[in-house]
Amino acid sequence: MEDFFKGKDIVLGVCGGIAAYKIPELVRQLVKKGACVRVIMTKNAMHFISPLTLEALSGQPVCTDLFERSENPSIQHISLAKKADMVVIAPATANTIGKMAHGIADDALTTFLLAVKAPIVVCPSMNVWMYENAIVQENLKRLRSFGIHVMSPDTGPLACGTEGAGRLPSIEAIIDKIESLLQSPDLVGERVLVTAGPTREPIDPVRFCSNPSSGRMGFAIARAARQRGAEVTLVSGPTFLSDPPGIKVIHVETAEEMFTAVMSESEYATIVIKAAAVSDFSPVETCKHKIKKEGAHLVLHLKKTPDILKALGKKKERRILVGFAAETEDLISNAQTKLIDKNLDLIVANRIGRKDSGFVSETNRVTFIYRNGHLEKLPLMTKERVANIILDRVLEIKANRCLLS
Ligand SMILES: Cc1cc2nc3c(=O)[nH]c(=O)nc-3n(C[C@H](O)[C@H](O)[C@H](O)COP(=O)(O)O)c2cc1C
Secondary structure, three states, X not given: OOHHHXXXXXXXXXXXXXXXXXXXXXXXXXXXXXXXXXXXXXXXXXXXXXXXXXXXXXXXXXXXOOOOOOOOOOOHHHHHHHHOOEEEEEEEOHHHHHXXXXXXOOOHHHHHHHHOOOOEEEEEOOOHHHHHOHHHHHHHXXXXXXOOEEOOOEEEEOOOOOEEEEEOOOHHHHHHHHXXXXXXXXXXXXXXXXXXXXXXXXXXXXXXXXXXXXOHHHHHHHHHHHHOOOXXXXXXOOOOOOOOOOOEEEEOOOHHHHHHHHHHHHOOOOEEEEOOEOOOEEEOOOOOOOOOOOXXXXXXXXXXXXXXXXXXXXXXXXXXXXXXXXXXXOXXXXXXXXXXXXXXXXXXXXXXXXXXXXXXXXXXXXEXXXXXXXXXXXXXXXXXXXXXXXXXXXXXXHHHHHHHX
């Protein structure tokens, strides 16, 4: 759970579009992250989804009527506007977009939208011909010109049977957008290169040497860096995670491929964070055909893979270089040696082999080791939280460097 969602007041405006059926999941996830979600629905939205569902999931009364009388004597749309930290309109219909673009306030949602001062995110969702209509496009342009954040709809098959742009952006992308707006943009101007996941070193066409890295730690760092305003490139080995929105993702399989991608991308990076669990060895030879199950033993000759971190350390220049050390024993001393040997600014040491920390878990228990020998031990926390603390420390190292130079 990320701290920056905790106690944040998010007003969710739901309009009468077919994608309204996806909104309970958005509410559920935001509440799970610690946000207080208050829903305002248009009258037409209630044709698609019941206020009761959103009331139950948000734990807050749902506003559906501008003239609703409640026990609370305050004017509801104004009191909601006062408290809001963020406003999300999802799905945003062509109708409500049009009303917003022209300052029309004829229901609870559009009246609230004229009063609120918090950032507004609009998530358009409609038939592709409606979306491409010049009037709708002009209205969206107008909203952008007023500083409203308009997300691009996803492209694909639509509920009306047509295909094209008009699908509600994914729940993940909407949450990502909210996160990035809640975050302070302290990495603007930085170009961050992150590596993630395992590599696979083929033995034959169906077998490989690898490790159980899920890629979660590296993906969390990439996402957090982008949310804080950085331009991010993620070089990832094979994982089951989907590409995070707004990030250039380069997919690789082997350590050799990761080496090539990282060395070329690092030219442009100001910060490099290597969270990938690169295989240290690969088979000397890859068999062209599947090795048959013959004999009692199979001897596999392995060779060392290229040391990406070491190569990066050699051509470090002004870059900040962060590495990870995953160890089962002598964690701190092994990590300290790696920090010096690879010319890193910071190494994140994590003990693997525990259920709540390391390769596949959603949480991590890490110790930071700095060049001056200082250790910082963090308690068990989500990988998202660890990611943000790593980025905080990177900025501190940068700031100290500026003071010294
Ligand atoms: C079955 C059905 C599905 C609809 N889906 C959408 C949609 O996805 N996007 C949209 O902009 N309008 C859609 N509409 C049209 C809107 O419901 C209509 O324009 C309405 O006035 C929107 O009202 P509101 O913006 O106040 O919620 C749909 C209408 C029907 C009958």
